[in-house]
Amino acid sequence: MRLWLILRAINNVMKNQKLSIYLIKDNITDHSDVVKDVSTNEIFDNGVLYYKKSFSKKPAWTDNFFNKNIEDLKNSTASGLYITKTKYNSKDIYFGLSFGHGWQMFKDGVIVEQFGIKTALSVIKSEVKKIEKKNFKNGLKDVSEQLGRIGTVADFGFDIEQDIMRAVVGEPEDQELYGKNVIGKDAISISIKRNVDEVNDVLLELYKAYISNKYKERFDWFDNFSAVNDKKVVTDLDNKIVSKINDDSKTDVICWLAIPEVIEWENTKCFKYSARNNATEYQDIIFDDFKDSLTDDEKTNITVDLLKSKKVQQVDTNDQFIKEWSIYKCLYAEIDSNSEKYLLVAGKYYKVDATYKNKIESEYRVDATFALPDWDKNDHENIYNNKVATNDTAYQCLDGGVSQTNLIGKGKIEFADLVRSDKHLVHVKKYGASAVLSHLFSQGLVSADLLLTDKSFRKEVNSKLINSHKSVVLESDPNPSEYTIVYAIGTSKDDLKLPFFSIINYRNIKKQLSLYHYNVLLVKISQI
Known part of the structure; x- marks a missing residue:
C-alpha cells in the first residue's frame, strides 16, 4: 500500500510531456536512412536522440522596427528527433518522436502518412x-x-x-494511457507523464490501435479517399501530370496551382518564384506565371524533378521571406489511370474509393436534348448570352442581376443568365476549375430558393422581364415543377468532363433542387 502511494505521488509530481509520434515505414531500419544528419546524437537504452545544435540570434524586428540592436533579445530553438523501436509479433516497429522542430530532421518518404489521424480516430470517443x-x-x-x-x-x-x-483533436477513451487529448495528423500527439524509459509500452498500444482499423466503425467515410504510398504508382501518376503540363491537350489529367496550407493573407505582400530581390511579384500562384519564370530550356522540358526543385516564396509585409513551398507541393491534380481516380493534394496522392467513385459518377449525366447555339470562344459570357437572346425570341438575357434588398449586403442576385419563355432558367459559364463551377451551381440554387420563398424577389424579377416573358415569374407562389434549372457550360472539348469534386458539387446541388421539385439539367455548349 505504501509503495502504491509513493508511485502515485511520483506520478503527480512528474509533468506532462507532449510527444509527437511518427511511425516509420516497415522497410526502413537503419537510422541513417531516417535522419538527415546523424552526427550529433545521444544514446539511450531504448533508442537514440538526434539533435541540432542550438544557436542564439537576434530577431529581425529589433532592427526593422526599433532601429536598435537590443543585446538581451535573442531567439533560440532546440530540435530533437528520438528514434526507438518496439516489438509486435516478433517484428520490430520503429518510431520517431519529434521535439521542437525535430520533424524537419526526417528524410523524405520515411514516415507512414496518415498514421496519426487514423490512430487518433481509432482511440478517441465519437465526439471531436x-x-x-x-x-x-x-x-x-x-x-x-x-x-x-x-x-x-x-x-x-x-x-x-x-x-x-487532414487533422483531428479529440478525447481518448483511455485517458490513463493517452492523456486528456490526442491530436492526429501524420503524427499522433499526446501529453503524458512518461519519460524515455517508460514510453515504449504506449507506442506499442498506439501501433495496435493503428492496425486495428477501429476508426472504420464510426468514421467509415474516411476511406472514401485513401493515401497512395506505392512508389511505382506515384511515379506513374507524376509522369501523367508532367505529360499534361507539357501537352495541355491531354484529357486524363486536370491540374492547377494553389497554396498548400492555411496562411495569414493579411501578413502577405506577394509571392515570388525566385529569391532575388528584383524577382517579379505576384498576388497569387498560377501555372502561366510560374512558366513565365522559367528559362526557355526549362519551359520546353518540365520534369517532376524541376517541379520539386523550383520554389514559390511567400513574402510578408516587411519584405521578408517567411515560407516557401516546392511547386510540386502547390500542385493539385485529378488523374484518371487504369479506371481509377487519383487526387494529388499538397504533395500527397489519394485514391478515390472505387465504390464511392462509381456511385458518384453513375449519377452524372449530360443532357443532349436541350440545345444552345455554338459559342464563339473569343466572346465573353455576356456577349454570348446577348447573341442567344437576339437570335432567338424565346430567350431573354438578364444582364446585371436582380436587386435583393432583404439579403445581407444588399447585393445583386443572378436570377438567370438566360430566361426562356417556357420557364427554363439557364445559367451559363465557360468551363473552369472547381471554384468557377461551384459559383455557377450555387447561383442556380440561390436563385431557385428565392424564387420559391421571396415574393419581393419575384416582383423584382418580373419588373425586369419583357412582356413576352412576364408569365415566367409572377408575384404569386410558383409551382417549381413547372421550372427547369439549366446549367450550361461552354467547352471546346468533345465531351463535358467536369472535375471530380465539381461532379460531387453538382450532384448535391441537384438533390437540393429536386427536393424543391425543380427539374434540373446539365448541358454542354460547344465552343468554336
Missing part, C-alpha cells in the same frame, strides 16, 4: 474538439474549425463527400 480539413467545393480551401464544446463531425459542417480530413 477540432478538425482541419481541405475542402474542394470552392476550389481548394483549408479550414481549421474548433467548437467551444465537443461535438460530432457533422457539428463542424464536415461534408463527407467534398472534404478531406
